[in-house]
Amino acid sequence: MAGYSGTKDDYAKRLRRVEGQVRGIARMVDEDAYCIDVLTQIAAVTKALQAVGIGLVEDHLGHCVVDAARSSDAEGAEKVREASEAIARLVRS
Amino acid sequence: MAGYSGTKDDYAKRLRRVEGQVRGIARMVDEDAYCIDVLTQIAAVTKALQAVGIGLVEDHLGHCVVDAARSSDAEGAEKVREASEAIARLVRS
Amino acid sequence: MAGYSGTKDDYAKRLRRVEGQVRGIARMVDEDAYCIDVLTQIAAVTKALQAVGIGLVEDHLGHCVVDAARSSDAEGAEKVREASEAIARLVRS
Amino acid sequence: MAGYSGTKDDYAKRLRRVEGQVRGIARMVDEDAYCIDVLTQIAAVTKALQAVGIGLVEDHLGHCVVDAARSSDAEGAEKVREASEAIARLVRS
Numbered sequence: 001m002a003g004y005s006g007t008k009d010d011y012a013k014r015l016r017r018v019e020g021q022v023r024g025i026a027r028m029v030d031e032d033a034y035c036i037d038v039l040t041q042i043a044a045v046t047k048a049l050q051a052v053g054i055g056l057v058e059d060h061l062g063h064c065v066v067d068a069a070r071s072s073d074a075e076g077a078e079k080v081r082e083a084s085e086a087i088a089r090l091v092r093s
Numbered sequence: 094m095a096g097y098s099g100t101k102d103d104y105a106k107r108l109r110r111v112e113g114q115v116r117g118i119a120r121m122v123d124e125d126a127y128c129i130d131v132l133t134q135i136a137a138v139t140k141a142l143q144a145v146g147i148g149l150v151e152d153h154l155g156h157c158v159v160d161a162a163r164s165s166d167a168e169g170a171e172k173v174r175e176a177s178e179a180i181a182r183l184v185r186s
Numbered sequence: 187m188a189g190y191s192g193t194k195d196d197y198a199k200r201l202r203r204v205e206g207q208v209r210g211i212a213r214m215v216d217e218d219a220y221c222i223d224v225l226t227q228i229a230a231v232t233k234a235l236q237a238v239g240i241g242l243v244e245d246h247l248g249h250c251v252v253d254a255a256r257s258s259d260a261e262g263a264e265k266v267r268e269a270s271e272a273i274a275r276l277v278r279s
Numbered sequence: 280m281a282g283y284s285g286t287k288d289d290y291a292k293r294l295r296r297v298e299g300q301v302r303g304i305a306r307m308v309d310e311d312a313y314c315i316d317v318l319t320q321i322a323a324v325t326k327a328l329q330a331v332g333i334g335l336v337e338d339h340l341g342h343c344v345v346d347a348a349r350s351s352d353a354e355g356a357e358k359v360r361e362a363s364e365a366i367a368r369l370v371r372s
Binding site for chain 4: 053061
Binding site for chain 3: 283308309318321326362
């Protein structure tokens with residue numbers, strides 16, 4: 001079971017909205033919308049995606065990492081290493 | 094005519110790919126994929142979107158801002174202000 | 187003359203403040219401050235630095251890029267290319 | 280004891296380097312260095328600061344959060360919430 005299974009429907013809804021926003025940006029480009037308006041949408045979608053990522057990090061820490069920490073030092077350390085790398089990719093994206 | 098009209102097809106193709114990637118993330122969540130794998134995709138899609146944004150900034154500077162600068166000081170200054178705000182939103186997203 | 191010479195003193199003041207904040211973070215680490223408090227300061231300093239960067243972009247566009255655009259197509263295009271690369275580094279940092 | 284006490288000297292060294300880099304940027308501005316060169320330094324310092332932040336997150340997760348998770352559900356949940364907020368600030372900076 002994924003760490004986010006408790007909030008899965010919310011993520012599904014938010015990702016569908018992001019998908020629609022990206023489709024909307026493609027339509028703006030197709031209709032030669034003003035560059036600044038397209039850029040404004042891109043910044044908004046990037047923020048929405050980051051917010052999903054931040055939520056998933058919290059769910060992962062609160063379930064997978066905490067469970068691993070309770071089962072053994074080694075498992076806990078591995079999950080922390082893995083989570084930190086994922087957080088680094090999010091920070092650098 | 095938009096500043097990006099010369100590269101419009103490329104943006105359309107990239108945005109369609111991003112749209113497909115977002116749909117793919119939704120499917121991963123639906124199938125209870127491991128949190129870290131979902132996070133990896135979110136970081137990749139965020140980077141792809143930013144790259145589209147950076148390309149649009151260059152097109153906008155090279156056409157709309159440069160043209161405005163050549164027509165009058167006031168128009169040039171207004172386009173620079175507007176572009177800088179859009180760049181700030183991109184940096185902060 | 188730099189594009190930012192008109193606002194040079196303001197940048198100098200803001201950079202001195204950032205320098206002091208970084209020194210403050212080092213002192214927090216030296217005094218074993220709680221990780222979260224140190225992280226909060228790091229996020230604040232990163233934002234302050236980005237704000238200086240965004241200001242410099244606007245000054246550069248409004249002076250160096252606009253002047254180059256008015257002098258020749260080639261110079262304008264080169265300055266736009268160069269500025270866009272700097273903006274990309276800022277977005278990706 | 281802070282979660283990062285094991286790597287404290289390394290952070291101290293890196294923060295001193297960042298402090299020196301910020302001082303260097305101030306000197307560049309004072310000497311009217313070309314905007315693009317100043318922006319390049321700002322992007323580099325921002326990345327160095329983020330790297331310190333990412334390291335502190337890993338140390339915090341590996342010590343403070345894991346220890347709290349092992350002591351009680353409530354303490355573990357509180358530390359995860361707090362760490363996630365700090366990670367969000369880092370992602371958004």
